[in-house]
Amino acid sequence: MLLVPCPHCGPRNAADLRYVGESHARPDPNSATKEQWRTYLYIEDNPSDWLRETWYCRSGCRQYFVLERHTASNEFRNPPIPGNKIGGRA
């Protein structure tokens, strides 16, 4: 079981949340090229290391937030960063 620190609800079982994926900056829709969009959509860093990722607290506060987790040890570091209700990839 993974206890995910939600900034509003505190530690919750990962099963109560939805994993959105790696957090990448969204390209500017007015100027982004096709390649930038597709890179944003599909290409992953996928490190075996610290990863900045977005979660959605689906059965709690229903807010998105960003946190840092180590993908091999499942430890968290730094406080989670609250997002909002529309979210997506922060």
Place this chain on the structure above:
Amino acid sequence: MSLANSASGNPGSGKPASGNKASAKYSLGGLISRGARGQSWPRVWRDVPLKKSYDVIIIGGGVHGLATAYYLATNHGITNVAVLDKSYLGSGGSGRNTAIVRSNYLTPEGVAFYDRSLDLYNSMSIDLNINVMFSERGHMTLAHTDSALRTMQWRAEVNKLQNIDSDVIDPSEIKKLAPSLDVSDAPRYPILGALYHPPGGTIRHDAVVWGYARAADHRGVEMQQKTEVLDILVEGGDGPDGKGQGGTVKGVRTNRGDISAPIVVNCTAGWATLIADMAGVKLPIYTRPLQAAVTEPVKVFLPTVVVSGSLHVYVSQTDRGELVFGASVDPFNNYNVRGSLEFTEELAGHVLELMPGISRMRLLRQWAGLCDMTPDYSPVMGFTPVDGFLVDVGWGTYGFKAGPVSGEMMAECIATRSTPKLIAPFKLERFLTGELVGEKGAAAVGH
């Protein structure tokens, strides 16, 4: 006795054997004579020192890497090849999957590909002279909703057009094939029908690994275990240290020293992005563990492979009588192969809905393997922006059943320096050009 030759015969000679068969034979006569004389079994592949250079380096000693090495040697006569694995051969997904093979995919590209793989599995015991215990027991994908039934009808029609034996059957036929399934309307998700695929079945995955390793070894390929790749040496690229787009591969740096090679192939499944990063190549891949479990052995009662996409479970019974279960990948990216209680709970709940009669069976153990997931559930194969660096990755949850054909195609790709037609749809550029090959409908859970 011919078996004696299968030992460390002609160590280091590196000469490819002629013909298509493995040079050393396993035979009944050999088994009896060995047993009678109390002889132990020799190593089936050589333990040779690491050379300074090779024609081809394959990273990852699983089914994909070994099959690539085998077909390079057999079909193309390229034998100055090393297969590197940071652990032992078959230590990753090749030894952790649930050993199910089938070819009833959804897209024509997928169907053609897996059907070729099934052909190769069919003749593997003879080709490699090792009993891979292929059991063509039939593969049944259950439908619990109208929409699932529609998708199955669709898959059946796509399959039939490609001459794949695949059809939708109703609950009474399901009951005949697998009497232990509850086909009544009592469960929360009653069984409405199934996609039945008679050529599907199970195979002994370790034997596939050993068979390829042994046959490739006899043709001169070197198995280098406990050899971890720490860096890939690239020159002339756009990125830092001359890596990335436009670069050329020069070799790899390992924990046992540098090795030079003009061709480096990445067959590392869950670790694919870590290896590709070393060459400055970004992949559309994220790593998720896939958990599986096995029960205590009981008398054989389940004659086919049963899969339920809606209930996220697939189950088959081994020759020893254990039930082998698999499910969907874990819900978040991870390089950790620890089992979770959520998995066991969910699995038990779902399996009991299908087969209430096994409620008192006990789980023996559970394990996990790392899956390299892609956005369209199709693999990434062939050339990359770095010259000489090839990938055979992104196999997600279904890499094992594609092992033989992937090896054959990657070998052709390396030998001819061009992409074979069968794997052209799986090119890396498809994510930037928008030509995705959507296999989620047939690959997400069904195995």
